[in-house]
Amino acid sequence: MSSVKDYLGYYEQSYLFFFLKKFDYSVKKQIMNPKKVYAIDQGFIHRLGFNFSENKSRILENIIFLELLRRGKEVYYYSGNLECDFLIKKGLQIIEAIQVVYSLTNENYNREYNGLKEAMETHHLKHGLIVIIDIDLHQDKRVEQNEIKIVEAWRWLLSKNSVD
Numbered sequence: 001m002s003s004v005k006d007y008l009g010y011y012e013q014s015y016l017f018f019f020l021k022k023f024d025y026s027v028k029k030q031i032m033n034p035k036k037v038y039a040i041d042q043g044f045i046h047r048l049g050f051n052f053s054e055n056k057s058r059i060l061e062n063i064i065f066l067e068l069l070r071r072g073k074e075v076y077y078y079s080g081n082l083e084c085d086f087l088i089k090k091g092l093q094i095i096e097a098i099q100v101v102y103s104l105t106n107e108n109y110n111r112e113y114n115g116l117k118e119a120m121e122t123h124h125l126k127h128g129l130i131v132i133i134d135i136d137l138h139q140d141k142r143v144e145q146n147e148i149k150i151v152e153a154w155r156w157l158l159s160k161n162s163v164d
Contacts, residue, residue, distance in 0.1 A: 015040055017037055017038065018038045019035040020038060021035055022077055023076035023094065030076075038066065042063075056133070057103075059102075063157075064156070068086060068088070068098075074089040078115075078118075078123075081118060082115035084115045084118070085100045087119060093123075094123035096127075097120050097128045098116075098129045098131060099131070100132075102133045103132065104130065104150065112130060120147070128148045128149070129148070129149050129150075129151060130148060131152075131156050
C-alpha cells in the first residue's frame with residue numbers, strides 16, 4: 001500500500017497528476033477525505049481510465065481545473081449533501097464556487113444547480129458560476145437570477161477573472 005501511495009506522490013511531484021482536496025477548515029479532515037484526481041494531459045485519462053462513455057463533462061472539468069491552477073487559484077471541491085466541482089479560496093475565505101458541466105439539460109439541471117447553490121449557501125457566497133459547452137434547457141428552467149451565472153467554457157477560458 002505504501003508503494004502505491006509513493007508512486008502517486010511521485011506523479012504529483014512531477015505534475016502529471018493533481019489531487020484536489022475537499023474543502024474543510026480542518027487540515028486533518030482534508031487529508032482524510034477522498035481526493036479528486038486531475039491529469040495534466042487528457043491523453044492519460046483516455047489511455048489509463050476505464051471509459052464506458054466519452055465523459056465529456058469530466059474532460060471539461062479537467063480543463064477548467066488546469067486553467068484555475070494556471071491563474072494561481074487555491075482550489076478545492078465542495079461535498080456536503082451535494083457536490084460542487086470547485087471552491088476558490090483566497091486568504092481564509094472561500095470567494096467563488098464553480099460548477100462545470102458539458103451540457104446543461106433538463107435531466108441534470110437540478111443536480112448541477114442545487115450542488116452549486118448548497119456550496120454558495122454554506123460559504124455565504126452571493127454569486128456562483130456554471131461553466132458549460134452546451135445548454136439544452138426549456139426556457140422556464142434557465143437561470144436568469146443575479147446569483148448564478150451560466151457562461152460558455154470558451155468565453156470563461158478567454159476571460160481574465162474566474163467570475164465575469
